[in-house]
Amino acid sequence: MVEPSDGELVGRAHRGSRDAAAMLFERHWAGAWRLARTVSGRRDMADDIVQDAFERAFAALGRFDQSRPFAPWLHRIVINRALDLLRSERRLVGLDVAAHPSSEWRDVSADDRALLEAVATLTPQRRVVIVLRYGLGYSPAEIARMLELPTGTVNSRLARALDDLRERERERERDAERT
Amino acid sequence: MTFGNGNGNGSAMPSELERRLERALNDVPVEASSDAHDRARAAALTAAVAPAPGRWSQWRVVIVAAVTMVLVTTGVTLAASGERPFSDTATLTRPPQPAQLHTGLLPRAARAFSILAGGRAWVAVPHRVLLHGAPRSAIAVSPGAVYLLEAGGRRLRAVAVDTGRVVQTQRTGGPVTTAVWSPFPIRIAYLTEVGGHQQLHDEWGTLSHDYLVDRHVAAVAPSWRWDSLAVAYVRADGRVAVHSASSGRNTVIPPNCGLRHPTALAFAPTSGLLAIADRTRLRIVDTTGGAPDVCAAHSPGAPSIAWVRPRQLFVAAGTTLLRYLVLRPGLGTDTTTVPARITGLTTSPDGRRIALALTSGGSTRVVAASAPPFSEQATPLHVLQLLLPARPAAGPVTLSWQ
Numbered sequence: 001m002v003e004p005s006d007g008e009l010v011g012r013a014h015r016g017s018r019d020a021a022a023m024l025f026e027r028h029w030a031g032a033w034r035l036a037r038t039v040s041g042r043r044d045m046a047d048d049i050v051q052d053a054f055e056r057a058f059a060a061l062g063r064f065d066q067s068r069p070f071a072p073w074l075h076r077i078v079i080n081r082a083l084d085l086l087r088s089e090r091r092l093v094g095l096d097v098a099a100h101p102s103s104e105w106r107d108v109s110a111d112d113r114a115l116l117e118a119v120a121t122l123t124p125q126r127r128v129v130i131v132l133r134y135g136l137g138y139s140p141a142e143i144a145r146m147l148e149l150p151t152g153t154v155n156s157r158l159a160r161a162l163d164d165l166r167e168r169e170r171e172r173e174r175d176a177e178r179t
Numbered sequence: 180m181t182f183g184n185g186n187g188n189g190s191a192m193p194s195e196l197e198r199r200l201e202r203a204l205n206d207v208p209v210e211a212s213s214d215a216h217d218r219a220r221a222a223a224l225t226a227a228v229a230p231a232p233g234r235w236s237q238w239r240v241v242i243v244a245a246v247t248m249v250l251v252t253t254g255v256t257l258a259a260s261g262e263r264p265f266s267d268t269a270t271l272t273r274p275p276q277p278a279q280l281h282t283g284l285l286p287r288a289a290r291a292f293s294i295l296a297g298g299r300a301w302v303a304v305p306h307r308v309l310l311h312g313a314p315r316s317a318i319a320v321s322p323g324a325v326y327l328l329e330a331g332g333r334r335l336r337a338v339a340v341d342t343g344r345v346v347q348t349q350r351t352g353g354p355v356t357t358a359v360w361s362p363f364p365i366r367i368a369y370l371t372e373v374g375g376h377q378q379l380h381d382e383w384g385t386l387s388h389d390y391l392v393d394r395h396v397a398a399v400a401p402s403w404r405w406d407s408l409a410v411a412y413v414r415a416d417g418r419v420a421v422h423s424a425s426s427g428r429n430t431v432i433p434p435n436c437g438l439r440h441p442t443a444l445a446f447a448p449t450s451g452l453l454a455i456a457d458r459t460r461l462r463i464v465d466t467t468g469g470a471p472d473v474c475a476a477h478s479p480g481a482p483s484i485a486w487v488r489p490r491q492l493f494v495a496a497g498t499t500l501l502r503y504l505v506l507r508p509g510l511g512t513d514t515t516t517v518p519a520r521i522t523g524l525t526t527s528p529d530g531r532r533i534a535l536a537l538t539s540g541g542s543t544r545v546v547a548a549s550a551p552p553f554s555e556q557a558t559p560l561h562v563l564q565l566l567l568p569a570r571p572a573a574g575p576v577t578l579s580w581q
Contacts, residue, residue, distance in 0.1 A: 013227050021227035025220050033215075034207045045506065047215035048488050054223035055531065061227060112203040119200075134197060135204030165196060
């Protein structure tokens with residue numbers, strides 16, 4: 001049996017099929033959660049980001065161009081929600097908050113954890129392109145279309161982000177040698 | 180990996196780094212909280228099948244300035260026409276009349292909506308208005324809108340919403356001032372005034388097995404925890420306590436954050452987080468997990484609290500609607516200002532919309548609005564529906580949305 005495409009599911013969901021909407025949700029929820037988690041750097045924030053993103057996306061299915069892929073559209077909404085929430089941190093009240101999102105990575109190797117923590121220290125703009133490129137496999141051109149940026153800007157951000165990560169790696173190695 | 184690193188340092192590191200990034204990012208475990216998937220799924224499916232506000236009634240969605248002008252005009256028109264401010268024609272002593280539609284009282288897609296303002300009650304369900312300005316001291320619609328609990332004098336009674344039949348009546352020790360159903364509609368907490376003091380009672384949803392929890396409490400609506408096993412309340416001395424419905428024990432929460440005489444409290448929808456507010460400050464206490472308290476200030480005024488997500492809540496006070504995001508650690512916030520004093524606040528079950536009672540010049544109106552998105556930018560309040568036109572009421576307004 002051939003699985004229906006995202007476009008078919010979008011069309012059926014928009015016509016009122018709850019089953020199609022549910023199938024579309026199940027197909028994309030985990031990926032969207034990982035994206036929200038890695039872009040925001042916060043596990044507790046990811047739940048709300050993904051819920052908001054799915055609500056917005058599903059409420060706007062009628063405006064979605066079914067000839068285009070669904071995932072990049074959803075992922076863009078997830079990223080926008082995550083960045084909105086991260087920007088709101090500038091106006092934090094109450095307790096002090098760390099300059100960078102806390103990682104709290106669980107169930108990952110020590111090496112991966114160090115790398116993910118380094119990714120979490122990148123600026124949000126650089127973190128987004130890193131996650132889209134290496135976590136979701138989008139090409140720079142696809143990322144450029146998704147974020148409405150010139151491809152050169154995406155390549156530049158990727159290069160700088162990789163430079164930043166290499167610098168973090170060197171710092172970590174120096175720290176390890178000292179201890 | 181075809182993406183070339185642009186730094187030109189000739190190191191083999193980038194390709195190795197890229198491979199490691201691919202592996203690490205692809206192996207990120209999904210560590211969502213236990214209910215996050217189901218909650219998001221339910222919200223998404225609701226959004227998918229519900230018509231979007233923009234398609235449904237774009238003409239109603241206007242920015243607050245324009246709406247304010249309309250509302251003010253409405254109020255002026257009503258006042259000038261000399262319309263009777265209240266109507267008591269619909270009561271629950273006989274079945275409600277299906278033909279009597281007041282669709283303005285019911286927000287779109289709501290199962291029930293109730294307003295208690297100035298000792299008058301309005302209750303609407305789809306296709307029916309159960310109460311329209313009827314004198315009541317307390318009302319509460321049960322989760323699922325199966326029963327309406329209403330209080331008048333020393334009598335509390337439960338009415339079947341679909342038939343209007345009175346299914347149970349209870350005599351109380353004094354006038355009932357507040358009644359609250361638990362999230363699973365098996366218990367009721369209510370306040371009654373006896374000998375000049377407010378008393379808190381906990382009883383079964385059948386209006387039986389009445390238990391006196393505390394003889395001296397403040398006149399603040401209690402709040403049930405999500406599991407219906409505990410209810411938080413404010414004691415007469417201003418301290419907040421949590422009553423366990425299973426053990427019968429009352430646990431006092433030690434004071435913190437400089438709060439004095441809280442006037443509002445509300446449990447989060449799926450956890451033991453309890454928001455407590457007095458006229459200037461907000462405190463969020465983890466009553467079950469032991470996480471550190473979160474303290475914040477809010478705009479001066481009598482506060483109303485409404486949670487819209489497990490870690491997001493609104494606090495309305497004065498003319499300001501503050502939205503808080505509970506982080507670990509810290510608290511994010513944004514602000515929406517409205518041109519009237521907010522005297523009541525509630526949220527739709529999915530957290531996407533809110534209802535506000537807005538009071539100015541001694542009159543109160545109730546509107547439904549979309550919940551402002553959490554954003555750094557100032558977001559105008561999008562009013563979707565005028566639920567109750569201007570009425571002469573100046574005190575706090577109790578709103579409930581099922």
